[in-house]
Amino acid sequence: MIRMSQVKVSVRLLLKCLPVQDARQGIITVAEERLVIQAAAKVLGIQADEVRNFVIRKKSLDARKKNGREDNIYYIYQVELSCNNEQKLVKRYGRNDVVFIPGNEKEKLLGSLLSFINKNIRNVNALNLNSNKNKRVIVAGMGPAGLFAALVLARAGFNPVVLERGKEVKERQRVVNGFWNGDTLNPECNVQFGEGGAGTFSDGKLNTLVKDKDGFNRMVLKTFAEFGAPSEILYLQKPHIGTDRLAGVVEAMRNEIIKLGGTVYFNTRLDGVIYKDGCISGVRVTKITGNGICGESREINCSHLILAIGHSARDTFYNLDSDGLYMEPKAFAIGIRIEHPQDIIGYSQYGELYKKLPAADYKLSYNTKDGRGVYSFCMCPGGYVVNASSEPGRLVVNGMSNYARDGRNANSAIVVTVSPEDFDGKGPLAGIEFQRKWEEEAYRQAGGKIPVQLFGDFCNNVKSTGFGGIIPDMKGGYAFANTRAVLPVVIGNLVEEGIMQFGKRIKGYSREDAVISGIESRTSSPVRITRDKGLQANIHGIYPCGEGAGYAGGITSAAADGIRVALAVINS
Numbered sequence: 423m424i425r426m427s428q429v430k431v432s433v434r435l436l437l438k439c440l441p442v443q444d445a446r447q448g449i450i451t452v453a454e455e456r457l458v459i460q461a462a463a464k465v466l467g468i469q470a471d472e473v474r475n476f477v478i479r480k481k482s483l484d485a486r487k488k489n490g491r492e493d494n495i496y497y498i499y500q501v502e503l504s505c506n507n508e509q510k511l512v513k514r515y516g517r518n519d520v521v522f523i524p525g526n527e528k529e530k531l532l533g534s535l536l537s538f539i540n541k542n543i544r545n546v547n548a549l550n551l552n553s554n555k556n557k558r559v560i561v562a563g564m565g566p567a568g569l570f571a572a573l574v575l576a577r578a579g580f581n582p583v584v585l586e587r588g589k590e591v592k593e594r595q596r597v598v599n600g601f602w603n604g605d606t607l608n609p610e611c612n613v614q615f616g617e618g619g620a621g622t623f624s625d626g627k628l629n630t631l632v633k634d635k636d637g638f639n640r641m642v643l644k645t646f647a648e649f650g651a652p653s654e655i656l657y658l659q660k661p662h663i664g665t666d667r668l669a670g671v672v673e674a675m676r677n678e679i680i681k682l683g684g685t686v687y688f689n690t691r692l693d694g695v696i697y698k699d700g701c702i703s704g705v706r707v708t709k710i711t712g713n714g715i716c717g718e719s720r721e722i723n724c725s726h727l728i729l730a731i732g733h734s735a736r737d738t739f740y741n742l743d744s745d746g747l748y749m750e751p752k753a754f755a756i757g758i759r760i761e762h763p764q765d766i767i768g769y770s771q772y773g774e775l776y777k778k779l780p781a782a783d784y785k786l787s788y789n790t791k792d793g794r795g796v797y798s799f800c801m802c803p804g805g806y807v808v809n810a811s812s813e814p815g816r817l818v819v820n821g822m823s824n825y826a827r828d829g830r831n832a833n834s835a836i837v838v839t840v841s842p843e844d845f846d847g848k849g850p851l852a853g854i855e856f857q858r859k860w861e862e863e864a865y866r867q868a869g870g871k872i873p874v875q876l877f878g879d880f881c882n883n884v885k886s887t888g889f890g891g892i893i894p895d896m897k898g899g900y901a902f903a904n905t906r907a908v909l910p911v912v913i914g915n916l917v918e919e920g921i922m923q924f925g926k927r928i929k930g931y932s933r934e935d936a937v938i939s940g941i942e943s944r945t946s947s948p949v950r951i952t953r954d955k956g957l958q959a960n961i962h963g964i965y966p967c968g969e970g971a972g973y974a975g976g977i978t979s980a981a982a983d984g985i986r987v988a989l990a991v992i993n994s
């Protein structure tokens with residue numbers, strides 16, 4: 423087999439044969455595949471009809487060298503194929519973007535690992551894993567980490583018990599939409615808490631910077647596709663599911679876990695751990711009723727606990743800290759969210775062609791004079807700014823998009839890393855208090871609504887009184903305020919400096935009427951729960967997992983950590 427990683431097809435040529443809808447989503451059509459086969463054959467100096475077993479593995483859009491000319495925008499494909507004289511052709515081509523893969527070795531390995539995990543994990547004994555079925559495994563939290571951990575355990579026949587403080591996804595959507603339309607915040611079921619976790623109301627971006635040495639990232643994508651995510655996530659360089667499609671995928675995974683013997687308790691909050699001689703023996707849980715009211719508490723025995731509670735489970739971090747679970751403060755980032763018309767981002771990235779291509783995104787970073795970095799985070803093309811609060815009297819924003827990414831605005835967080843030195847207090851939970859302080863300021867600034875301000879006024883530290891050419895696209899009420907005041911002074915200065923610099927890279931990025939909202943403070947966990955090589959905490963049998971525990975950032979890496987931890991429990 424031959425693997426080629428730089429097969430180029432000009433976007434202009436491609437758009438001639440692609441229906442606009444497919445082009446906008448990056449979906450590969452038969453006509454497109456034919457063009458890519460011709461391009462690959464041309465590189466190898468053979469006829470297209472000599473190509474066999476053709477597969478497109480990756481597809482990405484490259485507009486870096488466009489220099490104002492749309493002819494210079496290409497799709498780059500990674501493909502695999504077979505044909506006659508493979509080794510001779512590769513040798514003749516002589517560059518490393520075309521390699522000969524003997525007998526499909528890597529794929530066999532990768533293939534077998536995946537099918538091994540997927541297919542054979544149901545029969546662990548066949549794998550001589552020294553596991554025993556008497557393990558009573560509890561998974562706390564049903565975000566990507568908890569969901570994938572529970573699925574792997576269920577597929578291995580371990581009948582996991584899953585605890586989720588929030589509601590099942592459909593009910594959760596009703597509660598969250600109610601909140602965005604003015605209902606009181608439910609502190610147990612909101613954008614952070616509930617089935618599917620924090621990522622359920624998101625853009626569902628699945629790309630991750632975490633290296634995939636175990637093949638778990640690939641397994642996450644395959645599993646999402648298996649449960650109904652759009653199949654192009656398996657080959658797009660920047661795959662995304664969109665909030666409107668993610669909910670169905672989460673529900674299907676939950677049903678599979680239950681079908682395989684798992685049990686899911688919604689509206690059930692883990693409040694503490696019980697252990698003897700340094701080993702976990704059970705958990706304390708509280709039933710949540712109505713609008714987040716605490717009901718009866720009870721204890722549930724277990725031999726293993728996977729703690730996948732996310733970065734916003736602050737009350738639980740306090741309980742676990744007082745129960746003696748070791749944790750330490752961790753750096754994260756804070757800032758604001760900025761909105762621009764999606765058109766100016768599209769035009770800046772792709773020229774006139776942007777109307778026919780997937781909604782353009784951007785990734786920006788800048789090192790300020792005093793050596794601190796300002797960067798864009800969780801950019802949502804054609805998306806919404808959302809009120810992502812989870813605690814009464816504290817306000818936080820984030821971003822989301824639907825699968826189509828067809829909203830009028832592009833938005834992104836512009837953030838600066840803060841570390842324990844920046845936190846006012848000391849101790850493992852000082853980062854939480856730092857977040858709370860500034861989220862309270864954000865709540866105060868606009869009386870509980872999302873504080874908004876134009877960039878020009880942000881620079882002058884004054885409250886805005888009217889919009890310019892950009893009307894915000896938000897989920898949740900908003901009001902004019904001095905949004906700059908929701909940030910520590912030094913962070914406000916750095917964010918301003920960064921946006922000014924980004925205005926030199928994307929025309930119109932630092933325009934005076936760009937809309938600023940805040941605070942963006944839940945970029946990752948302010949805590950790390952320490953774990954050893956066996957992925958266990960200081961209390962034996964507890965497995966800190968995912969973003970909340972400080973071992974992941976984003977949907978895919980959290981889900982991959984869920985797989986990793988579940989296998990550690992199976993093999994323990």
Ligand SMILES: Cc1cc2nc3c(=O)[nH]c(=O)nc-3n(C[C@H](O)[C@H](O)[C@H](O)COP(=O)(O)OP(=O)(O)OC[C@H]3O[C@@H](n4cnc5c(N)ncnc54)[C@H](O)[C@@H]3O)c2cc1C
Nearest residue numbers: 563565567615616619620621624627692732968969976977
């Ligand atoms: C609005 C928004 C948009 C985002 N967009 C993206 C994106 O496009 N792409 C991306 O990669 N990442 C995105 N993220 C980040 C991503 O959602 C997280 O990185 C990811 O969900 C972390 O997964 P997790 O399973 O570790 O934790 P979480 O998803 O936070 O899940 C934790 C779960 O634990 C539950 N829980 C908490 N405490 C308890 C308790 N005491 N007892 C029982 N259950 C409990 C919570 O209710 C929650 O369901 C976004 C986040 C938000 C908020």
